Amino acid sequence: MRTLIVGGVAGGMSAATRLRRLDESAEIVVFERGQYVSFANCGLPYYVGGVIKNRSDLLLQTPESLASRFRLDVRINREVTSIDRRERTVTVRDTLTGDVSTETYDRLILAAGASARAAPSGLTTSTLRTIDDVDHIESVLSARPEGATAVVIGAGFIGLEAVENLVHRGVHVTLVELSGQPLTPLDPEMAAPLLATLQEHGVDVRLGTTVLGASAGNLVLALSDGTTVDADLVIDASGVHPDTSLAAQASLRIGASGGIWVDETQRTSDPFIYAVGDGVQKTDAVTGEPLLVTMAGLANRHGRAAADSIAGQPEPAAPALGTSIVGLFGLTVALTGWSEKRLVAAGRAHRIAHTHPASHAGYYPGAETMSMKLLIDSETDAILGAQIVGGSGVDKRIDVIATARAGGLTASALTRLELAYAPQFASAKDPVNQLGYVADNLRAATSRNIQWHELAGALAAGAALVDVRNVGEFDAGSIPGAINVPLDDLRHRLADLPPGSLIVHCQVGQRGHTAARILAQHGFDVRNLDGGYRTWLAGDS
Template sequence: MSKYLIIGGVAGGATVAARLRRLDEQAEIIMFERGAHISYANCGLPYYIGDVIKDREKLLLQTPESFKARLNVEVRVFNEVVKIDRENKAVVVRNVETGEEYTESYDKLVLSPGAEPIKPPISGIKDPSIFTLRNVVDTDKVKAYCNDHQPKRAVVVGAGFIGLEMAENLHHLGMKVSIVEMAKQVMAPLDYEMAAVVHQHLKTKQVEFFLKDGVTSFKREGGVLNVTLQSGRQIETDLVILSIGVKPENKLAREAGLELAPNGGIIANEYLLSNDENIYVLGDAMAFPHPITGKLSNIYLAGPANKQGRIVADNIVSGNTRKYKGAIATAIAKVFDITVASTGIPEKTLKNEMMPYTANIIHGASHAGYYPDALPYTLKILFHPENGKLYGAQMIGYEGVDKRIDLIATVLKQGGSIYDLQDIEHAYAPPFSSAKDPVNQAGFAAENIVSGKLKIVSWDEIHNFHSENIVLLDVRTAAENELGHIEGSVNIPVDDLRGRLDELPKDKKIIVYCGVGLRGYIACRILTQSGFSEVYNLSGGYKTYEHSICKQSNEDIFEANYITKNDHIYRGKADNGQEVIEGAAVKTIQVDACGLQCPGPILKLKQEIENIKPGERLEQIATDMGFMKDVKSWCNMTGNKLVSVSAEKGKVKALIEKGKKQEESSKKTSAAPAKNKTMVVFSDDMDRALASLVIANGAAAMGSKVTLFFTFWGLNVIKKSDKPHVEKDIMSKMFGSMMAKDAGDLKLSKMNMMGVGAKMMKKRMLAKKVDSLEDMLQTAMENGVQMIACQMSMDVMGVDKEELMEGVEIGGVATYLEEADQSNLNLFI
């Protein structure tokens, strides 16, 4: 009779035990688990905390008693294996409750110890309101704390899949949730521009999040826990969830001399054997060559662990007959209303591995647009630029994301290509899909690129283009262009393009963009077949570009919150800053723009608002999430009032009140001339910077709204004196070496005398009791002077947001021009 020991009783270990019994009725099978529970649904833990799953018992799939009764497997909970004696094929076990140790022999040993949460040595991390979430015991502690203390505010440290699931569930309980993430994005398996979609969705849910920032300390002050960040910010909270990440639990394996990977995983061969022929390994602790890169990697997912368990059991009983092919890390998560999924490897990994690849992004709807409630999606695939071999995919949407990522993962796991995506036969009816499913569409678009019918550029490539030899061509409608466009582009709608070809130079590179990429492709084909040789389409269109370049983080949105003695949270000012209208009911009409893609919702709004009277309201619902931003801009441009806008389950609902007639608005404007002042600060000469701030502070003191737009060398004026370390490319470092470090390092435009003149000026100002430049900057901030740093200049000069003073906004020329349009004084310094 064979004797099998299994260390670890969750997904992988429990699967091995069950399969072993089905294959070998006579074997002695013992499973050790140092905790209290086995075979529990750890993926469901966040949803139990958030009261989405009400019944705790539903998380417990098996118990030691049920395992014994049905499978005749002896389960020893609260028993921790503390040593493996490979020579004598035995383990040393400690009873966690009594401390007693004993030895158990084996014929075959299975290691499924899982992974452990990372808890960095941060000051104050042992506060009783700080938790990790890895097992049922952790879950019970968090649940009990929430029930007993009724926390109003929560901080989630780490924005991976589990971190965002926890953020959503704490939000579901009514807490104000803040997320802190050291990386520049959430959800590491996603590429940046895909994570940007998640960032914008989190904003619609009023979740506060800090990117490129980490926790330096926790400090208890009475009933409040203060969380201090690397940026110097402090967040007051009642509860902290640490979701920084996990690492393989390898102590036993390391001490037993089993071979480990550089990342700490226990190396397994194709039969899931360690370097000991009697010890198998699986689950989170195992390192195995990735099917695409060939590099040893860990896959922290329940699905692969269960499949590995079945293979291990078969090989133990049948003598290593089944081979494991590896996992491609297919993962999915619900983040509030959206579904986020990925499979294979992201673009950043392909870059690091220096593998040749092409990436393309498409946008579309979850099903036929003419059927109600077609919701948007974004799909990115990565493939070999010549043969089309598939490397990976990422998808974000509201419906049908799971089935699409599963289809792509199946092709990817079989070593397939973009051509296999085209050939997938899917079930089609208008409520479920389109005749050409998104997966097919991704394959068709990729073929156009591989075959040379289309050249593409990505959002980050176009964002860095500033050349006289490049023409940016916007082929959207004029109305779309007015709502937002890439700086420096010319607008020729695609339907007018054939008649206006003579307006475009044939000796320059032409980069075409539209809303999502389709009209851009049509325009590229027109141009390419009309004698234009260097024509490129913007992958993902303006939608991806706009998501990627706009502000990603969502800091300090709870700054005005305070908790009163009645234990309720209040704000120091209105949530949306809009006037609340009370009194008589206002006539409101409803407009359904669902299924329409940009600019459809705006055109529909423009058409319908003509049919109502000033003062009446129009409520429009759209499934294009870009409508949430566009409707604000449209109202600002047209003189109509945006009463409210919200997003829920993939639908944007906007309430617009029709403004007075344009001629009346014009009279009102002329009767009250603007008092605003704007200045472009181009220079970093100390005396010119002083002049701009003297004028700004004087104007602010007289009641004017003042905006300073810092561009090129002027960026040096608003740099922090204690800038954090920022990783930069070679060109950025070169520019940095030529630029002033901060306001205190500026030189005089005349008689600088290698810095002596600047020192003399500072000494003279001190003697005459004139504020220093640094003090003037602080005063300007306190006086409400708006300071905008030019995004384009920052990119060219290699200046990162983290180098700039707190309170400085990032914007483009359109932001400045909007302010200048409302000003009666505009200066260039």
């Protein structure tokens, strides 16, 4: 059996190595149009920033190492240019010599990844996707050891990593982002700390802005906000789309999302052709709808799964949540599943819980505050998504929530997770348990909450706002219109409260919850401002 693989990095090479382990006698040929295979795409930004010091650390395998260990026939500088499905052949072009040859296959795996969007016209941009890209960026930066300027287009995961690493290198960076916030998969109040962090680190952030054009060699860029900026380097991280060129040429089915359609065993509409990685369409774990997720974990897993299928032991793929994470100057941002804005756009009924717990027991030094948001299905109490921003411990909590979701646990069931506790690692009620308690109170209607963006409307409709923080906290900054009745005085000051609807709030939501319980039992119509002053402030910023 002869299997050809197009693309020699995350998805393609994972398929190749697994296929070899399953089938010692298979003939396996990997075509890679670039000069490197099995490189650490995800490490590229950190090499630019000097965090990863040795370029060779990025090259996890070479054609030679793959040949000696896995008996793989890895051919670099070879681009597959077309597929003949009837003949089961592909055309291969040598990118150095231009020579063209034909190769036959019994099975074909497409793992060509994603393509960057076309650069804005008139602009010479770099992408940050390959070893060649970082070599180019390195040459520009070495030529300007001091005072270099860069424009990064796009404040997504890779754009943010590029910014951080350029700043590490002493480059003055302008970050241009079309939408109104960095990291658009986040809801706006969760993205607020990102913007603040970027600005604290001297990044010139231009939201709602695009690049219109540039002078020759990019020295001066014109932005849609009417300004111009200097740029020795322009990195386009504005997004990618699935590379479906070969699949389209071969008339394979393309999914509604624009990625190559595959079944649960990674098989395309042609039974002899499989596809994996950034080029393929995934299935959304929440709705079962078509979805694009361009993540290394899925590419690796689906690569292995394609090999399993070809070797005759298919394992159905799990749907995708899009769990992802990014570090930015010590801030960690992670998310899984759906956001509030996506739920709102889809008209799906949901509940929301915001909390701001400490990463570990407050009495043990070094705890850092994180902000968590949980999206919950109103009908089934299912976990629909989560977002977490903070420092240490963010990665742990997003993984626990993604795992709970994968195991079908409801939001309220998070209360019952038995997580590892010692004071330097967590709290006796872990932040995930605590988020579960908040969710459980919503489910049981023990509490009712109101979101930061609903507050103005509720106040306009006549509700009164009671800030139950202490006087010092209130004086240091409060929500316009709030009256201050500290929680510990509340029971004695019920008579001071206005009639009608009340909204209570504290700093993070926790004292507000106790206040709301007191007031509800005294007959008040009361809601707790979810996430308290902190979430409101983030949303308002």
